[in-house]
Amino acid sequence: MVTKVEKTKKNLIQCRCKLCPSYPLGCLIKAGPQMAKVFLASEKKLEKESHMESLFCAFEASSCIKEKKGCKCPSCSVHKKYDLDQTFYCLEKD
Ligand code: SF4
Numbered sequence: 001m002v003t004k005v006e007k008t009k010k011n012l013i014q015c016r017c018k019l020c021p022s023y024p025l026g027c028l029i030k031a032g033p034q035m036a037k038v039f040l041a042s043e044k045k046l047e048k049e050s051h052m053e054s055l056f057c058a059f060e061a062s063s064c065i066k067e068k069k070g071c072k073c074p075s076c077s078v079h080k081k082y083d084l085d086q087t088f089y090c091l092e093k094d
Pocket residue numbers: 011014015016017054055056057058072073074076077078079084089090
């Protein structure tokens with residue numbers, strides 16, 4: 001059984017998407033203000049969010065990333081912790 005990835009600050013910090021070649025610099029810059037807001041808000045508020053430009057295995061797909069240029073998910077500790085078996089969570093599912 002696959003455990004649902006929790007929307008926590010710890011998982012957001014451990015998420016490797018921000019180091020990924022598929023994550024364009026322009027998207028990272030655009031995501032900055034929302035990420036900063038999240039880190040200042042409570043964990044409860046984070047749980048209620050449906051969209052976040054990171055931790056895509058817990059949130060929806062990205063509204064900015066469009067192209068596959070490699071994926072850091074297999075080397076991510078969140079991936080191991082929740083026994084995930086997929087990659088490219090940032091892109092729309094087929
Ligand atoms: S498995 Fe991928 S999407 Fe999920 S936290 Fe890790 S790097 Fe981010």
